[in-house]
Amino acid sequence: MKVNEIMDISNKIQRGFVILTVLLCVVFALLFGAIQTGLF
């Protein structure tokens, strides 16, 4: 794998992966709360 491809993936992961984890955590926590209290 070329250095450039590694850097490209690295940049994407560093930007996107943490944001994705944070968003999914918020969504999952609210969804679980809503389901358990009968909001859905």
Place this chain on the structure above:
Amino acid sequence: MKKTTQIYLWLVLYILMVFLPLALLIILPKPEGREFLREVSVALGFLGMALLGLQTIPTSRIKFFTRAFPMETLYNIHHKLSIFTFIVILVHPILLFINNPNSLRLLNLFTTPWRVRFGIFAVFAMFVLIITSVWREVMTIKYDIWRWIHDGLAFLAIGLGIYHMFKVNYYMSLPYQKVLWLTLTGIWVLIIFYIRVVRPIVMLRRPYVVEKVIAERGDSWSLYVKPLNHKGFKFSAGQFAWITTESPFIFQENPFSISTSSNRDDEIIGFTIKELGDFTSTIKQLKPGETIYVDGPYGNFNLDEHYHRNLVLIAGGIGSAPVLSILRTMKDRGREEHVMFFYGNPTLDSVIYLEELEEIQKEIDLKVVHVLEQPPEGWEGEKGFITADILKRHLPDDYKEWEYLFFLCGPMPMIQAVEGALKGLGIPSVNISSEKYEMA
């Protein structure tokens, strides 16, 4: 399997391990729900615990992760997700207190049940963990001691957190949740076992001996080591390794860039190390024949694996060690591409490899641009720090078209400044490969 597919599969697996317990709780039958804030709090507790346990993976240096991901990316993700994990874990009790202010009495450690005590201790362990990691240098904690504190607190927080979850026993009363969390805990324990037991054993069975130690300029020392009764390892110029003079079980290891050519056939590996205190001050005392342990190679730079015809190397001080490995390798291979080396140092006397660089310039197409903070009288070269102006002055007019690959190595502030300067000059970030000297 393609490396990119492998990378994305690992990321999906990571996400699955974080969200699977909660996703199954959402889908499958479960105990009755309670107040909204209480349930959100429980969900955050589950997510925080899964994230905490999985923080053992990015910095584990397990080969199939370090081959798939750049080391710097793994550490970067670890730093960011650890802080986020702490926030999630902290919000878990806060929501419970908002939901029911009477529950604040549970904070009384003398009267509160053990399951709550363990939860409080877990949050406190994580708090100390984050504080000592983010402000390690401000708190002047030595790296070796910090690593023990860091690992100890992490294991403590995981153990206390798991105990807390099992003892609260609401959603954990479901058999499949018990199995799932025991499996996840098993994975974390296996990773810890690999880091603490398997890797040290592998290192002990593959020792190296000191060949020689040479004094360099700028309070630096070149340490040459040779594998003892094994073949050592193959590395690419620009890579680094963790080394220790103590037993690998003591974990007094530090990462250093390899400075020798990757084309040497005598199996000797060299590191150039600047004396900055702690372990680095002991290098000069090493004697030929002494045992040393090396774990490597790591790092994703590869001289042969890029799309560009030419190279621009930018380093500050001891960041020149991997650059020298690249230049020595190019010299040994008789490479013909054009190379520029922007080399920042405080003074001319502190320029490591000054004479050798002049020699290499005679053998390959290399242009070295020295940038000195305090130049000697009559100095006609560049002064100050490596800036966009200095880069622009020396790069060819058509540097964008020439398709140069930029390799940066040095302390974090220098890397950040130079990366900013390069982006300002219109260099795409995929053309920049950086090795920062602050991965802890």
